[in-house]
Amino acid sequence: xxxxxxxxxxxxxxxxxxxxxxxFVIIIFIRHNDTPVVRASGRELCYVLLIGILMCYSMTxxxxxxxxxxxxxxxxxGIGLCFSVVYSAILIKTNRIxxxxxxxxxSARRPSFISPKSQLLICGGLIMIQCFIIAIWFAFxxxxxxxxxxxxxxxxxxxxxxxxxxxxxxxxxxxxxxxxYCSFFNYSS
Numbered sequence: 587x588x589x590x591x592x593x594x595x596x597x598x599x600x601x602x603x604x605x606x607x608x609x610f611v612i613i614i615f616i617r618h619n620d621t622p623v624v625r626a627s628g629r630e631l632c633y634v635l636l637i638g639i640l641m642c643y644s645m646t647x648x649x650x651x652x653x654x655x656x657x658x659x660x661x662x663x664g665i666g667l668c669f670s671v672v673y674s675a676i677l678i679k680t681n682r683i684x685x686x687x688x689x690x691x692x693s694a695r696r697p698s699f700i701s702p703k704s705q706l707l708i709c710g711g712l713i714m715i716q717c718f719i720i721a722i723w724f725a726f727x728x729x730x731x732x733x734x735x736x737x738x739x740x741x742x743x744x745x746x747x748x749x750x751x752x753x754x755x756x757x758x759x760x761x762x763x764x765x766x767y768c769s770f771f772n773y774s775s
Contacts, residue, residue, distance in 0.1 A: 594650040601646035608640045628682065630702040631675045634709055638671030658729035658745035663720045666756030670716035673763035678709045680767065716759045723755050 588594060615632060618624050624632070645668055648660045682700050689697040699708065730746040747753050 589650050589652070597646050597650060601643045604643035605640060608636055608643060612636050612640075628679055628702070628705065630706050631679045631682075631709060634706070635672060635675040635679070638668055638675060641668035641671060644668075653731045653743050653745050655729050655731060658731055658747065659724070661745060662723065662729055662747055662753070662756060665753060666758075666760055667713075667716055667720065669757070669760035670713055670763065673760050673767065674709045674712035677712070677763055677767045678705055712763070719755070719759055727752065 589598075612633070615624055615629065615636070619629065641664065645661070645664045648657055648664060651657050682705060685697045686700060689695065699705070727747070731743060732746045732749075734742045734744045734749060736742065
């Protein structure tokens, strides 16, 4: 994909609008940081979620650029990492709310590990698993720019991970997080 193609321009416009709206929501959250609505929403994890969404939109900037080793590395690391940030925050937020309501039915005792600090630590731990996967993936398959010949006449400069199913490695852990969320949601309802 070339940065001047209509598909790239459309994707960049969409991503730019998403970035602007996400930054707007972050500013609203910062301005109303101590209001009951923002505090009740779990503001710390909301900030993590908003940063993850911002990262997802920002990945478009790397996906439409001419491949270099840095761009290929950013694509390999960023694609899975931004989704891991988003899904980790959603999983932890949902788990926290579910445990609070379940504990309220059984007793007046507050469940453990629902403080903002512990929620951020758990979320950070989940995100670090993705970082560990990326580090191992980079060790065994460093980012590489190659010439790809889909036909005899075509010669495309692309990232090596985009030819084979290499990017699936980046999505394995986010898929696991989605599966964990779905199984947790089905179990708790």
